[in-house]
Amino acid sequence: MKIEENGVFSSHFKEGKDSDGTCVETQRNVYRDTNAVPRNFDSTTLHLGLKEGQIASRILTVGCPGRAGLIAKVLDKSSPIFSHTSPRGFTTYTGTFERTRVSIIAIGMGMPMMDFLVREARQLVSKPLLITRFGTCGALCPDVAVGSVVVASPGSVSVMRNPDAFLPLPTPSGTSADEIDPIATGGAPHVRPPYLVFAPQLADPVLTQALLGELKEQLGSEHVRRGMNVSACSFYSSQGRRDAFFDDRNEDLLDVLRERHPSLASMEMESFQLLALARASRESVRAAAASIVVANRPTGDVCDEARLAYLERAGGEAMVRALVRFED
Amino acid sequence: MKIEENGVFSSHFKEGKDSDGTCVETQRNVYRDTNAVPRNFDSTTLHLGLKEGQIASRILTVGCPGRAGLIAKVLDKSSPIFSHTSPRGFTTYTGTFERTRVSIIAIGMGMPMMDFLVREARQLVSKPLLITRFGTCGALCPDVAVGSVVVASPGSVSVMRNPDAFLPLPTPSGTSADEIDPIATGGAPHVRPPYLVFAPQLADPVLTQALLGELKEQLGSEHVRRGMNVSACSFYSSQGRRDAFFDDRNEDLLDVLRERHPSLASMEMESFQLLALARASRESVRAAAASIVVANRPTGDVCDEARLAYLERAGGEAMVRALVRFED
Numbered sequence: 001m002k003i004e005e006n007g008v009f010s011s012h013f014k015e016g017k018d019s020d021g022t023c024v025e026t027q028r029n030v031y032r033d034t035n036a037v038p039r040n041f042d043s044t045t046l047h048l049g050l051k052e053g054q055i056a057s058r059i060l061t062v063g064c065p066g067r068a069g070l071i072a073k074v075l076d077k078s079s080p081i082f083s084h085t086s087p088r089g090f091t092t093y094t095g096t097f098e099r100t101r102v103s104i105i106a107i108g109m110g111m112p113m114m115d116f117l118v119r120e121a122r123q124l125v126s127k128p129l130l131i132t133r134f135g136t137c138g139a140l141c142p143d144v145a146v147g148s149v150v151v152a153s154p155g156s157v158s159v160m161r162n163p164d165a166f167l168p169l170p171t172p173s174g175t176s177a178d179e180i181d182p183i184a185t186g187g188a189p190h191v192r193p194p195y196l197v198f199a200p201q202l203a204d205p206v207l208t209q210a211l212l213g214e215l216k217e218q219l220g221s222e223h224v225r226r227g228m229n230v231s232a233c234s235f236y237s238s239q240g241r242r243d244a245f246f247d248d249r250n251e252d253l254l255d256v257l258r259e260r261h262p263s264l265a266s267m268e269m270e271s272f273q274l275l276a277l278a279r280a281s282r283e284s285v286r287a288a289a290a291s292i293v294v295a296n297r298p299t300g301d302v303c304d305e306a307r308l309a310y311l312e313r314a315g316g317e318a319m320v321r322a323l324v325r326f327e328d
Numbered sequence: 329m330k331i332e333e334n335g336v337f338s339s340h341f342k343e344g345k346d347s348d349g350t351c352v353e354t355q356r357n358v359y360r361d362t363n364a365v366p367r368n369f370d371s372t373t374l375h376l377g378l379k380e381g382q383i384a385s386r387i388l389t390v391g392c393p394g395r396a397g398l399i400a401k402v403l404d405k406s407s408p409i410f411s412h413t414s415p416r417g418f419t420t421y422t423g424t425f426e427r428t429r430v431s432i433i434a435i436g437m438g439m440p441m442m443d444f445l446v447r448e449a450r451q452l453v454s455k456p457l458l459i460t461r462f463g464t465c466g467a468l469c470p471d472v473a474v475g476s477v478v479v480a481s482p483g484s485v486s487v488m489r490n491p492d493a494f495l496p497l498p499t500p501s502g503t504s505a506d507e508i509d510p511i512a513t514g515g516a517p518h519v520r521p522p523y524l525v526f527a528p529q530l531a532d533p534v535l536t537q538a539l540l541g542e543l544k545e546q547l548g549s550e551h552v553r554r555g556m557n558v559s560a561c562s563f564y565s566s567q568g569r570r571d572a573f574f575d576d577r578n579e580d581l582l583d584v585l586r587e588r589h590p591s592l593a594s595m596e597m598e599s600f601q602l603l604a605l606a607r608a609s610r611e612s613v614r615a616a617a618a619s620i621v622v623a624n625r626p627t628g629d630v631c632d633e634a635r636l637a638y639l640e641r642a643g644g645e646a647m648v649r650a651l652v653r654f655e656d
Contacts, residue, residue, distance in 0.1 A: 030630050031630055034624075034625060035568075035569060035628065036570050038566065046563075047437070047563070060439030060606045063416075064416070065415070066415055088392070089417050089436045108417045108436055108441075109375070109416065109440060109441065110415070110438045110441055111440065111561065111562075113436075113437065115561075116437070116562075116563060119564045122571075124491070163486065163526045163529060163600070163604045166604065166607065167527055187504065201495075233439065233440060234439075234444075235374075235375070235444060235447075236365065236443060240363075241364055241365065243365050243450075243451075245451075245609060246450070246610065247608045269440060269511070272491070279494065280494050280575060282574065284444055284573055296362075297363060298476050300361075300363065302359055302362060
């Protein structure tokens with residue numbers, strides 16, 4: 001794979017190796033326009049470190065930079081591939097697949113990172129955006145096998161730790177998260193619920209259908225299924241993991257979530273934010289999401305690494321194919 | 329600075345360069361214990377990529393890996409320094425300062441990343457933890473100058489976009505975030521507030537005092553001040569930045585926050601989670617936070633890069649000194 005800069009200027013921050021081998025940024029741009037969507041003075045956005053021309057209107061986003069690099073191998077060898085890792089932890093590959101421009105972008109973990117991606121990508125591309133996510137997830141029911149892929153159809157809910165619930169009662173004045181439907185409290189309405197569950201954000205149905213089709217074609221339909229996703233604000237408390245060091249009150253959280261949304265299949269940390277921002281984008285972003293099942297929470301099964309590597313490569317290729325063949 | 333592995337085994341994931349120069353993980357461990365705090369089979373935690381002995385009970389956490397590397401230069405040259413960057417975006421330096429062990433850890437951005445740090449550090453260290461954060465922030469009042477440092481005294485509130493508010497009314501059944509004190513809605517109680525504000529989480533007062541003392545000593549007391557912090561769930565909508573591409577309803581958000589918490593001085597994306605988890609830690613974590621002011625939101629001023637680099641080095645040294653001199 002040939003890595004080239006695709007724009008006139010290098011967008012890379014200058015880096016220097018000092019005498020002991022530590023890599024240090026030696027130039028950091030002062031930015032402008034802090035009350036809107038700021039840019040560095042070289043016109044790159046603050047966090048992705050990209051400017052116009054370096055990102056396509058069709059974007060596949062993943063977590064790990066390693067997965068982005070693996071999937072980028074499917075890009076056409078005949079066209080230059082732009083590649084950039086920003087100091088803020090975003091790795092971008094932009095090239096073509098079947099002659100259509102596409103970007104593969106690793107964002108790391110968590111909904112704030114997805115927010116950076118969608119916001120900054122929206123600033124940099126004039127056309128409508130298509131964004132799909134290919135992440136990893138835990139399965140919430142025993143029949144969703146590790147080593148399969150779940151497409152988030154119809155979309156995603158989200159679960160968030162309610163920090164106010166962990167403060168001493170009575171309510172401190174100025175608290176705003178009181179009086180919420182106490183779904184996770186065992187029904188005592190005067191107790192603040194320790195977790196908040198937000199309503200479903202829908203995936204684009206046509207793009208979702210395209211992901212399902214290509215994934216089934218590539219992986220076999222028995223390894224691909226649909227289901228509601230839930231994005232959690234953390235990997236630990238809001239995913240119902242037990243940790244005696246902390247007051248988490250999450251013993252019944254997975255049960256409550258499954259009761260409330262019987263079609264819940266997968267749990268991860270990013271897709272909800274993508275779908276919610278697409279919805280808030282004044283119809284300028286269409287989005288859908290799929291995830292590789294790396295663990296099954298009820299059974300404790302974990303995917304072996306050979307199967308995971310296969311799904312990253314083959315599933316990633318199917319995700320890219322769905323994106324570039326999609327007629328917007 | 330001499331970089332050495334401090335343990336018996338290398339904790340680094342094996343990486344290979346393939347023929348075209350792309351860096352790919354060639355070995356990824358399957359993990360165990362997915363319903364608690366999982367570990368890889370080499371005993372490292374899943375995200376920090378560390379195991380016992382590689383992290384100290386005194387931790388300074390920052391955002392950028394570059395800042396962690398700069399600050400790590402103050403560590404004693406006479407002792408080995410352990411260094412590791414995990415595939416999940418965490419960079420750790422562990423060494424000694426004034427002969428006391430300390431870790432400097434870059435976590436990237438967002439509250440989920442802080443959650444990974446606190447949870448996995450707590451698993452790896454048997455002693456009580458002291459964790460301080462040295463981040464960057466925007467100032468919320470004109471008199472907090474760029475190029476100064478704000479210590480989050482008494483602590484931090486948080487502001488979160490309420491995704492339910494951006495769904496069409498009436499309330500979809502199953503929504504849980506209704507009926508919240510409508511602070512950011514102009515007072516119409518039937519409208520779901522577009523932002524949720526969570527109550528203050530207090531910093532450890534003694535550790536906060538120690539940070540203030542060392543920072544004032546190092547930087548001059550005129551460049552250090554106290555103030556309530558607010559951590560936002562994003563850099564954009566929940567920080568009141570304007571972006572016509574999205575439905576954000578955040579025009580009055582900064583005013584509402586300042587009205588509600590008149591001592592608000594700084595806004596960033598991580599400190600609240602640190603303080604909230606310390607509070608929930610059954611007294612096993614003490615925490616405090618400070619931030620370099622890189623932008624002033626009311627005036628639009630932005631810190632120049634020389635001043636920022638100075639504050640990272642000198643302020644970072646003061647933060648490390650406060651941490652290792654603290655008597656727990």
